[in-house]
Amino acid sequence: MASIGAPQNARSRRTVAALLQAARELIDEGGVEALTMAAVAERAGVSRRAVYLHFPSRASLINGLVEDLKGAGGLDVVLRPVWEAPDALTMLDEWARCMVSILPRIMPIVRAIQRVSRTDPDAAQHWEEATRARHAACRRIAERLHDEGRLAPPWTVDTAADMMLALTSFEVIETLLDQCRWPVDRLARHLAAVFCGTFVAPAPVADQPDHDAGRSGSPSA
Numbered sequence: 148m149a150s151i152g153a154p155q156n157a158r159s160r161r162t163v164a165a166l167l168q169a170a171r172e173l174i175d176e177g178g179v180e181a182l183t184m185a186a187v188a189e190r191a192g193v194s195r196r197a198v199y200l201h202f203p204s205r206a207s208l209i210n211g212l213v214e215d216l217k218g219a220g221g222l223d224v225v226l227r228p229v230w231e232a233p234d235a236l237t238m239l240d241e242w243a244r245c246m247v248s249i250l251p252r253i254m255p256i257v258r259a260i261q262r263v264s265r266t267d268p269d270a271a272q273h274w275e276e277a278t279r280a281r282h283a284a285c286r287r288i289a290e291r292l293h294d295e296g297r298l299a300p301p302w303t304v305d306t307a308a309d310m311m312l313a314l315t316s317f318e319v320i321e322t323l324l325d326q327c328r329w330p331v332d333r334l335a336r337h338l339a340a341v342f343c344g345t346f347v348a349p350a351p352v353a354d355q356p357d358h359d360a361g362r363s364g365s366p367s368a
Contacts, residue, residue, distance in 0.1 A: 159201070162191075162193060162197060162201060163201050163211075165191040165192070165193070166187055166191050166193070166197075166198060166201060166202065166208070167211060167212050167215050168191070169186075169187045169190035169191040170182055170187050170208055170209075170211075170212045171212060171216075171256065172190060173186055173187065173190060174212075174256055174259050175255070178259050178262070178263065179209075179259050179260055179262070179263045179267055179269075179270050180263060180267070182205065182208070182209070183205070184198050184199065184202075184205060184208070187208065204269070205269045206268075206269040206272045206273060209260065209269055209270065209273045210273055210276070212256060213253055213256060213257065213260075213273065213277070216252050216253045216256060217249050217252065217253060218249075218252070225245055225248065225249055226245060226284065228241045228244075228245070229241040229242050229245055229284070229288075230287075234295065235288070235291040235292040235294075235295045235297050235347075236297070236343065236347060238288055238291055239288060239292075239339060239342040239343055239346070239347070240339045240342075240343075242284070242288055242311075242342070243335050243336075243338040243339035243342055244335045244339070246315045246320070246338070247320070247331055247334050247335040247338060248331075248335075250315070250317060250320045251320065251324060251331065254317060254320070254321060257277070257317060258317065260273055260274055261274055261317070278312075281312055281315065282308060282309075282312050285307075285308040285309075285311035285312045285315075286304060286305075286308035288308075288311065289302075289304045289305075289307035289308045289311065289346070290304050292307070292346060292347065296348070296351070297347050297348050297350070298346060298347075298348060299345070299346055299347055299348035300348070302345075302346055307346050310345070310346075311342070311346070314338070314341060314342070315338075320334070
């Protein structure tokens with residue numbers, strides 16, 4: 148059975164790769180409006196049935212394309228260092244690196260999706276789901292800061308999550324990378340610095356011994 152299943156799995160992977168490549172080419176050439184299941188099937192050289200076998204809907208195809216652009220394993224793998232961080236400060240640093248790593252790779256496609264999200268239901272569904280997922284991640288980080296007693300005033304978990312989402316918007320990342328010509332490593336460092344300087348309260352200072360305790364009178368001349 149293993150010898151039969153392996154070629155089928157390999158063939159399935161090749162088909163998925165061809166479908167995603169076709170979807171990307173169609174969006175690059177004609178925008179999201181050009182992305183239809185029939186067009187993807189024709190470009191990939193497969194039947195429409197084969198497209199629906201791997202992607203039950205156009206919305207799932209869009210999601211699959213964006214996840215593929217994020218890299219091997221998708222968002223879950225990329226975010227693993229964030230969620231495995233030993234403390235909230237490290238988590239913020241890893242979050243900045245993660246966003247700077249992911250967003251430039253997916254930006255051209257996501258920009259095309261964002262542009263038609265008001266009129267294209269599938270694009271709107273992807274945009275809403277992606278924004279909701281990023282906001283949930285920001286909230287998880289803010290909750291970690293709060294739980295460790297490091298969330299700076301006047302921030303609450305809700306307002307901190309909202310602001311983190313805004314600071315990692317495509318507009319901010321695109322402005323710094325494309326218009327200001329920042330290298331990726333500089334953007335990651337400075338974004339982490341903005342996070343820490345904005346949301347992190349100073350660490351509690353341990354009670355210091357009173358060096359004057361027990362002293363009386365004036366010091367000797």
